[in-house]
Structures are given as C-alpha cells and as structure tokens.
Amino acid sequence: MSLSGASVLVAGAGLAGLVAARDLAAMGASVTVVEARDRVGGRVWTLRDGFIDGQHAEAGGDMIDEEQHAIRSLADELGLSQVRILSNGFGYARPDQGGEVKLVPRSAARGWERVGHELAGLAQRYRWSERRWDSPVAADMGRRSVARWLDDIGADSELRATCLGLRGFFLADPEELSLLQLVDQFSQDEAPAPGKMFRIEGGNDRLTAVLAALLGERVHLNTELLAVSQRGGTVRASLRNGRSRTQLQADYLVLALPAPLLRRVPITPALPAQQHEAVASLPYGRGTKTLLQFTSRFWRKTGRPRAFGSPLPIGAGWEGNEEQRGKAGIFALLAGGSASDATNTIIEHEGIQGIVRGLGWLGAKQTDLVAWRQARWESDPWSRGGYALFDPAYKPSLRGWLAQPCGRLFFAGEHTSLRWQGYMNGAVESGHRAAAEVRATHIMGSGQ
Ligand SMILES: Cc1cc2nc3c(=O)[nH]c(=O)nc-3n(C[C@H](O)[C@H](O)[C@H](O)COP(=O)(O)OP(=O)(O)OC[C@H]3O[C@@H](n4cnc5c(N)ncnc54)[C@H](O)[C@@H]3O)c2cc1C
Structure with missing residues (x-):
C-alpha cells in the first residue's frame, strides 16, 4: 500500500x-x-437530548444539496440513507409596510432572481477572469462590501431586504460580506438557493x-x-x-x-x-441555531413552503425534522450575522418565549412549545464561528x-x-x- x-x-x-x-x-x-x-x-452536531417522541434535529450542518457528490457518495459508501426534505423549497418571509409578516413562495418573491439580475455584469467579468481570486478583477470586487454595492447601484428597499436576508446563508450582514463572495455564489452554474435537499436518516x-x-x-x-x-x-x-x-x-x-x-x-x-x-x-460568521419543538407542526399548510429566508431578527427558518414521524415537530431557526446578536438579545430579555412570539405570524403558540435547544457558534470554543x-x-x-x-x-x-x-x-x-x-x-x- x-x-x-x-x-x-x-x-x-x-x-x-x-x-x-x-x-x-x-x-x-x-x-x-x-x-x-x-x-x-x-x-x-445532531441534538437528541431533551426532545420528546425520540425526535432530533441538527444544531450545525443540516441540508445536503443534490449536486454535493462527495458527501452523498460518502453516505452511500457508509450505508447511510439520505432522505429528501423540504421539497416545497424556500419561501421568503418579510414584514409588509404595516409590519405584518408575510410568507411568499420563492417563485413569487423573486428576490434571488433580482440579486442575480443586478449582479449579472459583475458575474460575467468574474467568469472572464476564470473565477480566479488572484486576479485584479477579484481584488477589486473583494474590497467592496455588499452594502457599498447596494448604495452604489441605488438599490431599493426590497433589494436591500433580500440582501439582508442573505445573512441566514453567509452568516454575515451586507456590511460584513465582500461583493466578491456574493458574486462568486451567483456565478455558479446552480443558483444559491438549492434544488433537491437531503438529510442523513x-x-x-x-x-x-x-x-x-x-x-x-x-x-x-x-x-x-x-x-x-x-x-x-x-x-x-x-x-x-x-x-x-x-x-x-x-x-x-x-x-x-x-x-x-x-x-x-x-x-x-x-x-x-x-x-x-x-x-x-x-x-468566521456569527450564527445561532435555535431548535424549537412544538406539540404540532402548525407551520404545515398546503402549498406553503416549510422553509424561508428572511430579514427578521430571528433569522431564516425551516422544519428541522420533516423526515421524522410524530405529531410533534421541530422548527429550526438560523440567525446569521447581526441576527445572531438580535436572537441572543431577545432571549436575554424575553426568554425563549420572545423567539416563539417572533414566529406568531406562522401560527406559533407559546403553550405549544415542549422543548428547545440552542447553539451559538461564535461562542463555541472549538469553532469560534459558524463558518x-x-x-x-x-x-x-x-x-x-x-x-x-x-x-x-x-x-x-x-x-x-x-x-x-x-x-x-x-x-x-x-x-x-x-x-x-x-x-x-x-x-x-x-x-x-
Ligand atoms: C449553524 C450552522 C449551519 C450549517 N448548515 C449547513 C448546512 O445546512 N449544510 C451544509 O452542508 N453545511 C452547513 N454548515 C457547515 C458545516 O457544518 C461545516 O462546513 C462542516 O461541518 C465543517 O467541517 P470541518 O471538518 O471543516 O470543521 P469542524 O467540524 O469544525 O471540525 C474541526 C474539529 O477540530 C476540532 N479542534 C479545534 N481546535 C482543535 C485543537 N487545537 N486540537 C484538536 N482539535 C481541535 C474541533 O473541536 C472540531 O471537532 C453549517 C454550519 C453551522 C455552524
């Protein structure tokens, strides 16, 4: 050998x-x-302790995308099944002008498409530079923040809200994220919002x-x-x-x-x-994952996505254990960048019920919460950040x-x-x- x-x-x-x-x-x-x-x-890090009905959910790495061949072949080799999750894809939750939160399907929100459209020229130049990070093209995009770019193009509030919502993905606010990292994502063959998604059974x-x-x-x-x-x-x-x-x-x-x-x-x-x-x-980005177990899966409604991006302080959310049986269900929230700080401030001042109240628009009731767990990755001594x-x-x-x-x-x-x-x-x-x-x-x- x-x-x-x-x-x-x-x-x-x-x-x-x-x-x-x-x-x-x-x-x-x-x-x-x-x-x-x-x-x-x-x-x-899969969390099992504390949840009823033998349920579990992921405090760290959660979704596996269809085209992620290395991890999917590893699972196959190790004899581990992958279960399809969140087949309705991601929607987008954002407050309307009156402050009421509305969840719209991604196809209707078209936020990602708008970001992609606005970035098209930059993405083209990046592809011409063969996506090389040692090129002046990358150096130029890399020194600008997404927030600066939004100012430079005179972005409207909708585009700004979509980019703020990306903190659930990059674990960084528009001020903290380089335009290069955004362009890099949007110049992949696949859109950043994933297609088919899986978890390990x-x-x-x-x-x-x-x-x-x-x-x-x-x-x-x-x-x-x-x-x-x-x-x-x-x-x-x-x-x-x-x-x-x-x-x-x-x-x-x-x-x-x-x-x-x-x-x-x-x-x-x-x-x-x-x-x-x-x-x-x-x-490394700040990221807090909150796993909330409720007596019922009140978020499920025909045609409604079970996952959403959002500019809300509680972060992005999705059903954290769709593949598991039982009446109870776990809802996962990932608060990235300043949303991680905001989530922790809510918990400090109002306790976990403050987070549940923040999900009231989805139908969450305080009395239905049976258990919760949280991981704040920027405070984890052995990672010191999400990614x-x-x-x-x-x-x-x-x-x-x-x-x-x-x-x-x-x-x-x-x-x-x-x-x-x-x-x-x-x-x-x-x-x-x-x-x-x-x-x-x-x-x-x-x-x-
Ligand atoms: C909140 C959150 C959500 C995520 N969601 C997704 C997702 O949906 N899909 C996805 O694909 N990925 C996701 N990720 C990312 C994914 O979890 C990571 O990219 C991946 O697990 C990193 O693996 P790693 O081996 O590089 O690092 P790690 O898993 O961090 O492993 C490094 C190891 O080194 C150890 N270590 C540190 N210092 C020392 C030392 N001095 N001596 C010895 N050991 C040490 C640490 O304890 C740790 O076990 C998420 C991550 C987070 C935090």
Missing part, C-alpha cells in the same frame, strides 16, 4: 479530519486522530459516528493540539489531554481545524508570511494559501474548499484532497 510504514497525525475530528484519516488508513498509513472536544463531528452525526467507529482506537478525544514543529523530516506535535502534556512524532500532519483555532497553534518554523496572513485574517466568510478586509489573493501544503503539513476543512466552502461537502472534499496530497508527497519523497 502506498503509505505503509508512514505515520500521520490528523488534528480535528470534524468531517474533514475523519475523512482524511479514513483515506490515509486505507492507504496503509499508521493514523492518529486528536480531537479537543469530548465528541467527534465538530460542526456536525437518523441524524447527520451518523456520518461522523460511523467514520469514527471505523477508525476505532485511532481517535483520541479530549486531546488538544497545542503546538507543531517540523524538523529533520518529521513533525512533532505537543498535545494536551486534561492536565497531561505529551509529544507525538509523525511523518506528516493534517491540520483539519477551523482557522480561528489553527491560528492559535504556534508552528515552527513559521508558515510563509502570506500563508500565515491567509489563516490569521480569515473571519468562514470573506469580508472586504480579506485579500482575495490569499485564499489559495489556505489549502497549500507546507513541507509535511497539510490543511483541510470547510474553509479550504474553493467550490463548497461553508458546506459539509467542502469539508469532505478537503479531507479527500489532503489525504491525496500526503500520498503524493510520500511517493515523491520515497522515490517510489
């Missing part, structure tokens, strides 16, 4: 790290995985649980990577498990940590200056450095993916990529 005799340490047991570790083990490497939390999965965490089970004792929980050095053809890692500190030596290291954690790990010798800056300056975002201060030309190997160090994670950044699919693809890079480096180095 191509990696037999080689040892590889993988730091981070999210989807990216686990996929890399599984590939590397299959290539014959002796693999060790270290994970700082007391569980695997990272930002894939029984919970998305079954993906990471099965991967971890296959890796068995190679996975070490509650073990934090503290520092790394590369010297004389090996990598040394210092690790902390509770009060004990250990050193581990390996031939290669895959760093599958979110950038806010990666930049806290001292690396000797230092990464090239641009690579260091690429990691150090990458912001990466490119703001107007980030230099687009640095992006390629996020995935660039450095000697015996390899980088994986959602934030390193070019096509699927911010998605579970991006994490899976990056894990496969990092493992393939280790293999190629090893083969070239050993003269095979």
Whole structure:
C-alpha cells in the first residue's frame, strides 16, 4: 500500500479530519486522530437530548444539496440513507409596510432572481477572469462590501431586504460580506438557493459516528493540539489531554481545524508570511441555531413552503425534522450575522418565549412549545464561528494559501474548499484532497 510504514497525525475530528484519516488508513498509513472536544463531528452536531417522541434535529450542518457528490457518495459508501426534505423549497418571509409578516413562495418573491439580475455584469467579468481570486478583477470586487454595492447601484428597499436576508446563508450582514463572495455564489452554474435537499436518516452525526467507529482506537478525544514543529523530516506535535502534556512524532500532519483555532497553534518554523496572513485574517460568521419543538407542526399548510429566508431578527427558518414521524415537530431557526446578536438579545430579555412570539405570524403558540435547544457558534470554543466568510478586509489573493501544503503539513476543512466552502461537502472534499496530497508527497519523497 502506498503509505505503509508512514505515520500521520490528523488534528480535528470534524468531517474533514475523519475523512482524511479514513483515506490515509486505507492507504496503509499508521493514523492518529486528536480531537479537543469530548465528541467527534465538530460542526456536525445532531441534538437528541431533551426532545420528546425520540425526535432530533441538527444544531450545525443540516441540508445536503443534490449536486454535493462527495458527501452523498460518502453516505452511500457508509450505508447511510439520505432522505429528501423540504421539497416545497424556500419561501421568503418579510414584514409588509404595516409590519405584518408575510410568507411568499420563492417563485413569487423573486428576490434571488433580482440579486442575480443586478449582479449579472459583475458575474460575467468574474467568469472572464476564470473565477480566479488572484486576479485584479477579484481584488477589486473583494474590497467592496455588499452594502457599498447596494448604495452604489441605488438599490431599493426590497433589494436591500433580500440582501439582508442573505445573512441566514453567509452568516454575515451586507456590511460584513465582500461583493466578491456574493458574486462568486451567483456565478455558479446552480443558483444559491438549492434544488433537491437531503438529510442523513437518523441524524447527520451518523456520518461522523460511523467514520469514527471505523477508525476505532485511532481517535483520541479530549486531546488538544497545542503546538507543531517540523524538523529533520518529521513533525512533532505537543498535545494536551486534561492536565497531561505529551509529544507525538509523525511523518506528516493534517491540520483539519477551523482557522480561528489553527491560528492559535504556534508552528515552527513559521508558515510563509502570506500563508500565515491567509489563516490569521480569515473571519468566521456569527450564527445561532435555535431548535424549537412544538406539540404540532402548525407551520404545515398546503402549498406553503416549510422553509424561508428572511430579514427578521430571528433569522431564516425551516422544519428541522420533516423526515421524522410524530405529531410533534421541530422548527429550526438560523440567525446569521447581526441576527445572531438580535436572537441572543431577545432571549436575554424575553426568554425563549420572545423567539416563539417572533414566529406568531406562522401560527406559533407559546403553550405549544415542549422543548428547545440552542447553539451559538461564535461562542463555541472549538469553532469560534459558524463558518468562514470573506469580508472586504480579506485579500482575495490569499485564499489559495489556505489549502497549500507546507513541507509535511497539510490543511483541510470547510474553509479550504474553493467550490463548497461553508458546506459539509467542502469539508469532505478537503479531507479527500489532503489525504491525496500526503500520498503524493510520500511517493515523491520515497522515490517510489
Ligand atoms: C449553524 C450552522 C449551519 C450549517 N448548515 C449547513 C448546512 O445546512 N449544510 C451544509 O452542508 N453545511 C452547513 N454548515 C457547515 C458545516 O457544518 C461545516 O462546513 C462542516 O461541518 C465543517 O467541517 P470541518 O471538518 O471543516 O470543521 P469542524 O467540524 O469544525 O471540525 C474541526 C474539529 O477540530 C476540532 N479542534 C479545534 N481546535 C482543535 C485543537 N487545537 N486540537 C484538536 N482539535 C481541535 C474541533 O473541536 C472540531 O471537532 C453549517 C454550519 C453551522 C455552524
């Protein structure tokens, strides 16, 4: 086997790290995985405790799009079924002039289409530049915020509201998001609002649980990577498990940590200056997911979408467990950017009932709430944000450095993916990529 005799340490047991570790083990490497939390999965986190009727919902990565082949093939390989969800697609909820919230189907709202139409010229120039982030075209779009662009084109209130609603997708307000990231989304072949969507039957965490089970004792929980050095053809890692500190030596290291954690790990010798800056300056979006279990699925009405984007402070919402049986149901809210702050302020002042009141227009009644759980990702010590975002201060030309190997160090994670950044699919693809890079480096180095 191509990696037999080689040892590889993988730091981070999210989807990216686990996929890399599984590939590397299959290539014959002796693999060790270290994970700082007391569980695997990272930002894939299915919550079961507290909900009645054996129901569950996703506190992190939730929907899988039809064209996300890497994660869908992984599920197939692991024998996990994918169930179709939210087949009515997303609608759009926004207050009318009198302040009453109306939910309109996406086809009627046409908000996405309008954004796409307004961006058409920029998207064309971006495609001409072959979507390269090291081109002046990207540099120019990258330094402008979406808010500035809206001002520059004299956008009306409807277009502004649609762009504000995008904070449920990018986890960033128009002021925080670079025009480049918006153009990048709108110049994909597929529209950003997905077509067919799926979840893993029984919970998305079954993906990471099965991967971890296959890796068995190679996975070490509650073990934090503290520092790394590369010297004389090996990598040394210092690790902390509770009060004990250990050193581990390996031939290669895959760093599958979110950038806010990666930049806290001292690396000797230092990464090239641009690579260091690429990691150090990458912001992550604020995102709070609130899962509300009610005695009935009052939001279901014939022809009405079970998912919506919105500029509301409670964020975007959708049925969080459509595929599960039972009269009760879980409604999920994802509040991104300043909506995350607003959601947390509502909870501080009014308790969870303030959020339920914010869903009154959909038919939510306070008495029908049976359980709720919440994850505020910007306060999570091991991710420090929902997912990466490119703001107007980030230099687009640095992006390629996020995935660039450095000697015996390899980088994986959602934030390193070019096509699927911010998605579970991006994490899976990056894990496969990092493992393939280790293999190629090893083969070239050993003269095979
Ligand atoms: C609220 C929310 C909603 C989302 N919705 C969707 C969605 O609908 N669809 C979709 O496809 N994606 C979604 N995503 C994104 C998706 O969840 C992520 O892209 C993906 O799970 C990231 O995987 P990863 O392996 O790159 O990182 P992570 O899952 O964060 O894994 C990194 C691991 O490294 C560990 N770690 C950190 N520091 C250290 C250290 N020093 N030593 C050891 N271990 C360490 C962490 O504990 C973590 O387990 C969502 C994310 C969030 C937060």
